[in-house]
Amino acid sequence: MPELPEVEHLRRTLEPRLLGRRVVDATLHRRDVAVGPKDPPGGFARQRAVVRPSRLRAAQLLADATIERVDRRGKLLAIIASDGRALGVHLGMSGQLFWAPAGARLPTDHVHATWRLDDRSRLLFRDPRRFGGLWLAETRDELPPWRGLGPDALTLPPEHLAGLLAKARRPIKAALLDQGLLAGVGNIYADEALHRVGIHPAELACEISAPRALRLGEALRELLRLAVEAGGSTLRDYRAAEGQAGAFQLQHAVYGRAGQACLTCGEVLESGMLAQRTTVWCPRCQGGL
DNA sequence: ACGATACCCTGATGGC
DNA sequence: TGCCATCAGGGTATCG
Numbered sequence: 001m002p003e004l005p006e007v008e009h010l011r012r013t014l015e016p017r018l019l020g021r022r023v024v025d026a027t028l029h030r031r032d033v034a035v036g037p038k039d040p041p042g043g044f045a046r047q048r049a050v051v052r053p054s055r056l057r058a059a060q061l062l063a064d065a066t067i068e069r070v071d072r073r074g075k076l077l078a079i080i081a082s083d084g085r086a087l088g089v090h091l092g093m094s095g096q097l098f099w100a101p102a103g104a105r106l107p108t109d110h111v112h113a114t115w116r117l118d119d120r121s122r123l124l125f126r127d128p129r130r131f132g133g134l135w136l137a138e139t140r141d142e143l144p145p146w147r148g149l150g151p152d153a154l155t156l157p158p159e160h161l162a163g164l165l166a167k168a169r170r171p172i173k174a175a176l177l178d179q180g181l182l183a184g185v186g187n188i189y190a191d192e193a194l195h196r197v198g199i200h201p202a203e204l205a206c207e208i209s210a211p212r213a214l215r216l217g218e219a220l221r222e223l224l225r226l227a228v229e230a231g232g233s234t235l236r237d238y239r240a241a242e243g244q245a246g247a248f249q250l251q252h253a254v255y256g257r258a259g260q261a262c263l264t265c266g267e268v269l270e271s272g273m274l275a276q277r278t279t280v281w282c283p284r285c286q287g288g289l
Numbered sequence: 290a291c292g293a294t295a296c297c298c299t300g301a302t303g304g305c
Numbered sequence: 306t307g308c309c310a311t312c313a314g315g316g317t318a319t320c321g
Contacts, residue, residue: 001314075315092315094299110299129298131315145316170291179316187314236301236313276293277314294320302312 002091004153004184005227006238006246007075010097012228013241014123015070017099018079022118026061030112033127034134035144036060060136061113062087071140074149074183078140086140092131099123099241128237153184154224158217165205165213172208172216173201174275185220187277188233188255193220195254195264200286201279226251254280 002010028034065081072078077097079087089097100106102120110128117123125134137143151160164182168175175181176190185193194201196219199208208216232238232246235256239245249256253263258271258280267284 003315090315092298093313095315127298128300129313129315131298133316168291174292278312292321294318296318297316298314300313302310304310305308 001093001186001188001235002095002232002238003075003186003189005189005224005230005248006232007072007077007091007184008154008228009232009246010091010240011070011072011077013244014077014097014099017121017241018067018070018117018123020066020068021121022066023062023064024116024118026063026116027114028061028112028134029114030130033112033125033130033132034061034136036136037138037142061115061134062136063115073146073152074179075186076143076145076149076183078143078146080140084139086137086143086146088135088137088140088143088145089125090132090135090145092127092129092133094129094237095125095127095132096237096239097123097125097241098239098243148180149183150179150181151183153182153220154228156182156217156221158214158221161217161220162208162210162213165208168205170205171202171274172199172205173277173279175205177275177277184224187279188252189220189223189227191254191280192252193223195282195286196223198285198287201274201281254282256280 062081065083065085067079068082069080071080077089098106100122106124107126111124111126113125113134115123135143140146165175173190176185197216227248230246230248233249234245235249254269258269260269262269262282262285265284267282269280270283271278271280
């Protein structure tokens with residue numbers, strides 16, 4: 001559920017708390033949520049029923065390092081140390097990064113990693129469903145998930161979208177969800193963006209004309225910008241660094257509203273499965289197909 | 290190269 | 306009240 005706006009808002013709430021802080025120590029409570037430079041290539045260390053514990057030692061989770069900045073690309077966060085090392089954090093479906101000052105209460109269940117900082121504050125990674133994970137690499141650009149990502153959806157110039165879509169012979173919704181094509185858009189914001197510009201989610205990406213692709217690019221950028229400003233969408237699990245919920249879910253026009261009236265034209269919103277994801281659209285506003 | 294499918298996982302929800 | 310089935314969705318791997 002956390003998509004680009006949620007991760008960007010988390011980044012913005014987290015960065016001021018971490019900047020210049022030295023990591024006193026780090027604890028990895030579950031080794032199978034982390035992937036280090038010496039682990040076999042591939043995605044997560046955990047594969048199917050076979051649990052492959054990471055060879056990462058806790059000390060490699062930036063212990064003793066000083067945090068210089070927090071970067072983001074798509075839905076991936078990268079905590080960068082002054083020596084260049086990078087800790088990648090993906091929230092998956094239910095992942096959270098919490099920061100709390102010395103002595104403050106923090107959740108204890110489903111906590112897979114904890115960092116203690118030199119001002120006695122703590123950072124922790126919690127992820128009940130464990131679809132998320134941690135990666136460590138010598139540099140940010142060597143983080144395996146970072147390398148596979150397309151351009152970031154928030155900063156992509158809208159006029160570049162047409163070129164990306166022209167090569168995708170599949171439904172526009174499937175293309176928008178492809179993180180290698182464009183990084184950051186998930187199920188919520190794909191549906192919302194397509195509704196805003198009146199494009200049916202099943203329309204083939206390569207058949208969208210350049211002017212319409214441009215409008216989609218502009219709408220997507222504006223949508224993501226507004227969602228970041230609102231603190232992201234909190235449906236259930238998403239929280240910012242100090243536990244704050246987002247508010248953008250109140251402005252969703254289609255996501256989660258199947259069977260209800262379109263806010264633009266009053267037509268009943270339809271839903272179906274597309275690219276293995278629940279998809280909601282307005283048959284009148286997005287009728288093109 | 291693409292699409293469809295299975296799988297990972299837990300918590301919420303609804304039916305009986 | 307409890308039990309079970311179903312759903313949600315970020316990804317990756319695998320097969321066609």
